[in-house]
Amino acid sequence: MENITASEVAGLGVGTLLLCATFAAPKVDAFISASQRSSLGLCKKCGNLKMIACSKCKGVGLVKGGPFGFNIDDDLYQLLGGGLKMQSIECTKCRAKGHFRCPDCSEIAGDDLSRTM
Ligand SMILES: [Zn+2]
Numbered sequence: 001m002e003n004i005t006a007s008e009v010a011g012l013g014v015g016t017l018l019l020c021a022t023f024a025a026p027k028v029d030a031f032i033s034a035s036q037r038s039s040l041g042l043c044k045k046c047g048n049l050k051m052i053a054c055s056k057c058k059g060v061g062l063v064k065g066g067p068f069g070f071n072i073d074d075d076l077y078q079l080l081g082g083g084l085k086m087q088s089i090e091c092t093k094c095r096a097k098g099h100f101r102c103p104d105c106s107e108i109a110g111d112d113l114s115r116t117m
């Protein structure tokens with residue numbers, strides 16, 4: 001590998017890095033924030049909140065239940081003029097809690113502390 005100069009290697013490295021950054025900018029961003037969290041001693045997944053918000057009900061614990069038995073998002077609800085009787089039903093995904101315990105650190109701060117090893 002003596003025919004490749006150090007500057008060429010560096011250039012190749014930077015080029016590859018830029019290429020990766022271009023294609024995977026969001027992932028890089030997530031990676032950086034995750035590494036920042038870990039460097040701060042925080043949980044990578046939840047940032048030491050010990051919980052993760054439910055994606056279905058957005059942490060509310062309730063979802064809008066329409067007369068058709070499925071969830072209608074807000075835009076469609078507005079489109080319909082809000083005339084339909086909407087009722088909030090318990091989110092089945094998180095069982096109305098609105099969040100899940102973080103799988104990464106739930107052992108430390110779970111609901112059932114007595115069950116810790
Ligand atoms: Zn966590």
Ligand SMILES: [Zn+2]
Nearest residue numbers: 054057091094
């Ligand atoms: Zn939920």
